[in-house]
Amino acid sequence: MSMAQSIGDAAKRSGCTVQTVRYYERIGLIASPVRTMGNQRVYDDNAVDRLSFIRHARTLGFGLDAIRELLGLSADPERSCAEIDAIATSRLEEVRERIRRLKLLEAELARMVRACSQGSVAECRVVQVLSDHGLCAADHPDVA
Amino acid sequence: MSMAQSIGDAAKRSGCTVQTVRYYERIGLIASPVRTMGNQRVYDDNAVDRLSFIRHARTLGFGLDAIRELLGLSADPERSCAEIDAIATSRLEEVRERIRRLKLLEAELARMVRACSQGSVAECRVVQVLSDHGLCAADHPDVA
DNA sequence: TTTGAGAGCTATAGTGACTATAGGTTCAAG
DNA sequence: CTTGAACCTATAGTCACTATAGCTCTCAAA
Numbered sequence: 001m002s003m004a005q006s007i008g009d010a011a012k013r014s015g016c017t018v019q020t021v022r023y024y025e026r027i028g029l030i031a032s033p034v035r036t037m038g039n040q041r042v043y044d045d046n047a048v049d050r051l052s053f054i055r056h057a058r059t060l061g062f063g064l065d066a067i068r069e070l071l072g073l074s075a076d077p078e079r080s081c082a083e084i085d086a087i088a089t090s091r092l093e094e095v096r097e098r099i100r101r102l103k104l105l106e107a108e109l110a111r112m113v114r115a116c117s118q119g120s121v122a123e124c125r126v127v128q129v130l131s132d133h134g135l136c137a138a139d140h141p142d143v144a
Numbered sequence: 145m146s147m148a149q150s151i152g153d154a155a156k157r158s159g160c161t162v163q164t165v166r167y168y169e170r171i172g173l174i175a176s177p178v179r180t181m182g183n184q185r186v187y188d189d190n191a192v193d194r195l196s197f198i199r200h201a202r203t204l205g206f207g208l209d210a211i212r213e214l215l216g217l218s219a220d221p222e223r224s225c226a227e228i229d230a231i232a233t234s235r236l237e238e239v240r241e242r243i244r245r246l247k248l249l250e251a252e253l254a255r256m257v258r259a260c261s262q263g264s265v266a267e268c269r270v271v272q273v274l275s276d277h278g279l280c281a282a283d284h285p286d287v288a
Numbered sequence: 289t290t291t292g293a294g295a296g297c298t299a300t301a302g303t304g305a306c307t308a309t310a311g312g313t314t315c316a317a318g
Numbered sequence: 319c320t321t322g323a324a325c326c327t328a329t330a331g332t333c334a335c336t337a338t339a340g341c342t343c344t345c346a347a348a
Contacts, residue, residue: 038343056277074271081268088270092253099246109236124225126232127218182314
């Protein structure tokens with residue numbers, strides 16, 4: 001039995017905000033739901049499931065394009081999940097790469113802060129390092 | 145002796161792009177430089193130093209607002225560098241927090257991918273986890 | 289039956305930090 | 319003098335929302 005519910009209820013149940021649900025509709029990530037006579041959106045449980053899926057994938061850092069693809073691939077239960085796995089694996093690698101870069105950044109920032117003798121700006125190590133990339137320990141990458 | 149140079153040279157020397165230099169001018173992060181008779185911007189070495197500072201701070205992940213503040217605080221060499229240190233320390237803490245969150249994410253994604261038996265979508269663990277937050281090991285945070 | 293609050297509606301603009309494009313002008317080398 | 323690279327402005331696009339303004343609808347209490 002599928003319960004009909006307002007956008008507010010669907011948002012609350014899925015963990016999205018109301019504006020975000022409307023946004024997902026606008027960009028075609030979810031279907032346009034039926035409306036009441038007063039033009040208000042009405043959602044069923046399937047729609048809420050889809051929203052929850054999207055929301056959860058977002059908290060795991062998948063982009064909307066990836067989510068669009070995941071949703072498409074999930075539609076057919078008979079299909080092999082190789083492509084789905086590939087998307088998830090690629091996201092995992094992204095996260096690992098990001099962590100790697102941030103650790104380099106962390107080391108650089110920590111070194112900079114540690115070297116500061118808390119004196120005047122003229123002798124501040126932080127200012128010196130920011131002014132001169134050559135003072136960095138290693139070639140830190142651009143922040144991701 | 146301060147060398148006069150075009151926006152292209154200043155960009156190359158500082159590691160910015162030409163458009164970005166113009167953007168920084170537009171938002172008031174750098175001063176409007178003098179112009180040639182043909183209306184082209186001319187930069188001196190001080191301007192290039194400032195651009196390099198900005199660029200380097202950006203690669204360390206400081207936001208433009210923080211950089212604006214760092215530049216302001218750096219202007220007076222006699223001043224104590226306590227505020228500068230505070231900004232750098234706060235950035236360091238941000239990075240550490242980010243790493244912490246990403247590691248939780250990494251664990252969740254790795255678990256998900258590992259659990260997948262490479263069968264059909266119907267039994268795909270990735271799809272199941274995305275569909276049901278309850279299947280997550282821990283309460284992973286929103287991606288930062 | 290009225291009334292009022294809260295929820296919903298659309299359309300538009302703003303966020304951060306650029307990046308890209310279009311359509312024009314200037315400069316420097318040959 | 320010509321040509322082509324580099325410069326100029328203004329505007330729109332990126333991502334995934336978020337916020338605002340100015341309406342309309344719904345539903346429970348009085």
